[in-house]
Amino acid sequence: MPRTALDRFNAEPAEPAREELRACNAAPAFAEQVAAGRPYPSVEALVARAEEVSRALPWTEVTAALAAHPRIGDRVEGSSAEAAASRREQRAMGTAAESVRAAIVDGNRAYEERFDQVFLIRAAGRTPAEILAELHRRLESAPEDERVEVIEQLAQITALRVRGCFGATATGEPAPQAAPATEERTESGAEPVR
Numbered sequence: 001m002p003r004t005a006l007d008r009f010n011a012e013p014a015e016p017a018r019e020e021l022r023a024c025n026a027a028p029a030f031a032e033q034v035a036a037g038r039p040y041p042s043v044e045a046l047v048a049r050a051e052e053v054s055r056a057l058p059w060t061e062v063t064a065a066l067a068a069h070p071r072i073g074d075r076v077e078g079s080s081a082e083a084a085a086s087r088r089e090q091r092a093m094g095t096a097a098e099s100v101r102a103a104i105v106d107g108n109r110a111y112e113e114r115f116d117q118v119f120l121i122r123a124a125g126r127t128p129a130e131i132l133a134e135l136h137r138r139l140e141s142a143p144e145d146e147r148v149e150v151i152e153q154l155a156q157i158t159a160l161r162v163r164g165c166f167g168a169t170a171t172g173e174p175a176p177q178a179a180p181a182t183e184e185r186t187e188s189g190a191e192p193v194r
């Protein structure tokens with residue numbers, strides 16, 4: 001039976017394990033707490049713990065994680081695991097109409113002025129129009145409500161990244177990624193195409 005990414009993660013020393021987790025969520029406490037829970041019996045157990053830790057992070061840790069996320073619609077540079085994940089998650093932005101892209105740039109600016117942080121959203125599984133609609137909706141949020149929303153989005157992004165990192169076999173073949181429980185549906189009611 002081939003060794004899985006989870007088997008390797010469970011067996012490796014603490015620092016390499018934490019380094020892998022930092023690519024999923026840059027909050028310093030996240031990697032420490034999730035790595036300390038090893039060994040995990042399954043990828044889903046690891047994902048559940050990653051979501052639990054993400055949702056319980058204090059705001060100072062959340063802001064550290066936000067600092068590693070590029071703006072929605074920006075060209076993501078670099079070769080880090082974080083940059084590669086952001087490029088995958090935002091790939092639908094490459095199909096955005098120029099008017100939608102411009103509106104997202106303007107919305108990002110307004111959001112940052114209002115909340116003094118980057119607009120964070122689970123982009124995977126969402127169209128550019130859906131992202132723009134969420135940006136406009138969240139611009140109307142009270143700051144304390146927006147913090148709750150940001151933490152939830154961070155947990156969803158983290159879950160997707162953990163599945164991507166640890167749901168692969170030793171040969172590099174990715175395991176199927178399950179949709180987040182809060183996945184939105186398109187206007188027709190169908191699941192978005194990934």
